Amino acid sequence: MKLTHRIIVYLGLALFYLFLLGPMAWLLLCSFRTSDSIQSGRILPALSEFTCLNYLEAFNLNNFPQLVGNSILIATSVMLLVVLFASLGAYGLSRFPLKGKPYLMLTALLPQFFPYVLVLVPFYVLMSNLSLVDTHIGLILTHTSITLPFALWMLTGYFNAIPRELDQAAAIDGCSRLAILFRILYPIALPGLVVAGFFAFVVSWGDYLFVSILSQSNSTQTLPLGLQSFLQSLQVKWGLITAGTVIAIVPTVVFFAIVQRRLVAGLTAGAVKS
Amino acid sequence: MPVTMDTKDLAFQQPKAGAPKDYRTPILVRLWKEAFGYLLLLPALAIILGLNLYPTVYGIFTSFTDQSLLDPNHFNLVGLANYFKLFADPIFRLSFLHSIELTASAVLLQVLFGLILAHLLIQRVPGIQIFRSLAMVSWVLPIITAVVIFRFFTLPNYGFFNLLLTKVGLSQWTRNWFGDENFAFLLVLIMHLWRNIPFYAIAFMAAMQAIPQDLYEAARIDGATRWHRFIFVTLPNLRYIILVMVVLHVTFTFNNFDFVYLSTGGGPVNATEVLPTYIYKQAWSGYALGYASAGGVVMLVVLVILVMICRRVIGGYETQ
Numbered sequence: 001m002k003l004t005h006r007i008i009v010y011l012g013l014a015l016f017y018l019f020l021l022g023p024m025a026w027l028l029l030c031s032f033r034t035s036d037s038i039q040s041g042r043i044l045p046a047l048s049e050f051t052c053l054n055y056l057e058a059f060n061l062n063n064f065p066q067l068v069g070n071s072i073l074i075a076t077s078v079m080l081l082v083v084l085f086a087s088l089g090a091y092g093l094s095r096f097p098l099k100g101k102p103y104l105m106l107t108a109l110l111p112q113f114f115p116y117v118l119v120l121v122p123f124y125v126l127m128s129n130l131s132l133v134d135t136h137i138g139l140i141l142t143h144t145s146i147t148l149p150f151a152l153w154m155l156t157g158y159f160n161a162i163p164r165e166l167d168q169a170a171a172i173d174g175c176s177r178l179a180i181l182f183r184i185l186y187p188i189a190l191p192g193l194v195v196a197g198f199f200a201f202v203v204s205w206g207d208y209l210f211v212s213i214l215s216q217s218n219s220t221q222t223l224p225l226g227l228q229s230f231l232q233s234l235q236v237k238w239g240l241i242t243a244g245t246v247i248a249i250v251p252t253v254v255f256f257a258i259v260q261r262r263l264v265a266g267l268t269a270g271a272v273k274s
Numbered sequence: 275m276p277v278t279m280d281t282k283d284l285a286f287q288q289p290k291a292g293a294p295k296d297y298r299t300p301i302l303v304r305l306w307k308e309a310f311g312y313l314l315l316l317p318a319l320a321i322i323l324g325l326n327l328y329p330t331v332y333g334i335f336t337s338f339t340d341q342s343l344l345d346p347n348h349f350n351l352v353g354l355a356n357y358f359k360l361f362a363d364p365i366f367r368l369s370f371l372h373s374i375e376l377t378a379s380a381v382l383l384q385v386l387f388g389l390i391l392a393h394l395l396i397q398r399v400p401g402i403q404i405f406r407s408l409a410m411v412s413w414v415l416p417i418i419t420a421v422v423i424f425r426f427f428t429l430p431n432y433g434f435f436n437l438l439l440t441k442v443g444l445s446q447w448t449r450n451w452f453g454d455e456n457f458a459f460l461l462v463l464i465m466h467l468w469r470n471i472p473f474y475a476i477a478f479m480a481a482m483q484a485i486p487q488d489l490y491e492a493a494r495i496d497g498a499t500r501w502h503r504f505i506f507v508t509l510p511n512l513r514y515i516i517l518v519m520v521v522l523h524v525t526f527t528f529n530n531f532d533f534v535y536l537s538t539g540g541g542p543v544n545a546t547e548v549l550p551t552y553i554y555k556q557a558w559s560g561y562a563l564g565y566a567s568a569g570g571v572v573m574l575v576v577l578v579i580l581v582m583i584c585r586r587v588i589g590g591y592e593t594q
Binding site: 009012013017023026027030038041043092093096097108111113114115117119120122125128142146148149177202205206208228231241245252255260 | 321322323326327328333334346394395407409410414419429432434437438440468532535536553573
């Protein structure tokens with residue numbers, strides 16, 4: 001009974017993970033194969049067909065390093081801004097007697113549910129009136145605005161769970177109100193801050209929709225746009241595309257490995273009582 | 275005992291002792307103290323209001339105009355003309371249908387498979403921790419990379435899936451999956467499942483672990499089978515998290531633009547066209563901003579209705 005139970009569990013897990021990881025593993029394997037090897041129609045290549053040339057070729061493309069640079073610059077800035085603004089806001093919502101607090105929360109969270117394609121049109125007009133089209137600042141602000149609602153909501157939940165006695169004790173010791181946030185709440189809410197930052201980073205890193213509208217030259221293009229243009233080129237070079245895809249995946253997966261334990265608790269903060 | 279009393283008293287008296295002082299401080303300083311909480315919220319609220327809420331409200335206004343991308347600063351009010359045009363447009367109606375089909379089937383299957391996977395992940399078998407920590411990898415990937423992964427996996431000539439079919443002697447089944455009218459929509463659905471099922475599973479698993487064990491004990495004593503325990507103990511306790519995940523993903527799936535646009539572009543022959551891609555094309559290829567905005571407003575209304583239906587059907591919010 002015990003053994004059959006185990007076998008059923010492993011079998012079920014194997015099916016799910018084959019579906020989840022199989023396609024990913026195939027892409028990873030092929031990113032290390034020559035284009036000829038990929039097109040040979042063999043599933044398992046000979047050892048001699050393995051190569052790192054695809055990655056070298058990607059980085060030798062004239063605009064690829066710039067794509068990576070733009071993506072890193074934008075996603076990192078968004079991450080820092082979101083953590084800063086969301087934690088300030090969450091501190092306000094959690095610790096100060098604001099009038100109309102439920103309405104403030106609702107106003108802040110509501111945009112999370114709006115169709116982006118509806119936001120996009122006036123958004124573009126607004127950005128062009130502010131001369132922020134095709135600038136890094138414009139993209140950073142955009143991604144900050146789409147990730148802030150969720151981060152704010154999540155961190156408010158986190159801060160609410162921290163006992164107020166801690167702030168009071170610090171206040172008695174002469175800690176200013178801002179210092180309480182940075183020196184008392186930040187260290188305790190660190191897992192929450194990391195998850196909020198991770199969320200902002202991942203959304204910004206993967207965004208295609210807003211970048212496709214706001215970026216109009218190589219100087220602001222990010223990896224998703226670059227990959228899409230590789231896909232659309234007449235002579236699709238799969239060796240290059242698979243390598244580029246792996247490069248786009250690596251930062252998110254590394255970041256994910258760091259926050260993995262905290263991720264679920266963070267993303268469903270308030271939804272799961274523990 | 276007296277020692278602790280002293281510190282406690284101190285803690286309570288400190289703000290009181292400061293209170294009279296407050297009245298002597300200049301009014302500006304007092305205002306600053308009161309405004310501090312609002313100031314903390316100001317940057318976040320300014321960005322959200324300015325860059326999200328304002329464009330949305332303006333977008334609703336735009337839907338009543340004939341604004342064009344070619345000359346966005348000059349437009350006329352046209353009343354409901356865009357909406358009449360929209361409902362008369364067969365491709366809009368098709369996209370509408372596809373969006374509803376995709377959202378309903380994706381979310382239903384995600385809940386179902388999410389529950390199954392959560393049930394597997396909660397079993398205490400050796401090595402389960404590895405499965406748990408790997409689960410959400412597909413969720414964190416940029417959608418473009420998920421699309422590349424699936425397009426590469428299903429390539430007509432040398433994609434793994436077709437190679438496998440050929441290997442097992444089913445070469446007559448091989449095809450260009452994303453280019454096939456009958457399968458493109460299914461693939462879009464599969465990509466949605468692939469990305470989101472693990473998130474459901476992990477969230478459900480966390481909620482399952484929080485269910486008190488004595489409920490299961492009591493059910494067992496009453497002679498409930500495994501299946502009964504799942505239906506009568508687990509599911510009712512998961513109501514709230516199911517509602518949260520469903521609302522989250524109805525919104526995500528219904529609004530999602532990237533999966534379809536990047537994998538099929540809405541083709542072949544509109545077989546995968548959904549509202550976000552259709553509206554996007556109207557605005558940025560057809561330059562019809564007013565018309566596109568009307569489509570966006572319809573989406574917003576439909577989304578509100580969908581979320582209300584979910585709350586009605588699942589319930590569970592009153593328990594929290």
